[in-house]
Amino acid sequence: MAPHVLLIEDEPHIAEAIIFLLRRDGWQVTHLALGAGAVDQARILAPVLVILDQMLPDISGLDILTGLRADPATAHLPVLMLTARGHPRDREAAVRAGADRFMAKPFANAEMMAAVRALCARAIQTDPRPGAA
Template sequence: MGSRVLLVEDEINIFEAISFILSRDGWEVSGHGNGATAVAEVARLNPDVLVLDVMLPGRSGLDILRDLRGQAETADLPVLMLTAKGQSKDRDLALALGANAYLTKPFSNAEMVETLRRVAEGGAAAGT
């Protein structure tokens, strides 16, 4: 793909696995693990797409998403929410806040790549 993705994920094993999968697919992957400074990292890196965990130290991914959607510079940034929280109310809230897609852990490699491609291309993909 050749696009830049910022992966905000605090679990190093999950970050490394996703980074490997996406790098192999042609993505340029950067990582960040602290919710409290994630908005600043998005501004600094200006990624093409964001993969955002819901449960992060320092700040919730949902709060981060709310802030990003409230800023003109990031209002249209494609965001894939990634979480272990699979209840429909969690997914509905993330989508209502402006997430382009919602993917629950565990996920397959193909599911991650396909969902991120759709999100980056501007397609909404509700995920599972």
């Protein structure tokens, strides 16, 4: 079964591009356009990676990330944080909240796929769930 990625991104064109890239490479993708319920969905879906937009219309990506890290069922999930702003303070806030990697939009397709592959490979090797690795 293909590894599962949870994408939380409100910009339709960016979400569509990421979904296309991931599915073309064999990944299973669930997309949420809003952040409400994202932590619950991560718990239910048990993805190998979360790709999370920092600025969502209903809730901050940093708040979602804090929720993921606080929940024992999702605390181990690698999170790739995306943002339209590439300011150092945005990167620092994402890292402080627990992001494993930070990527500014726009990004190169190759850069996105390299980050996804690296984070997923690490997650599959270190997944603490019984029987996951």
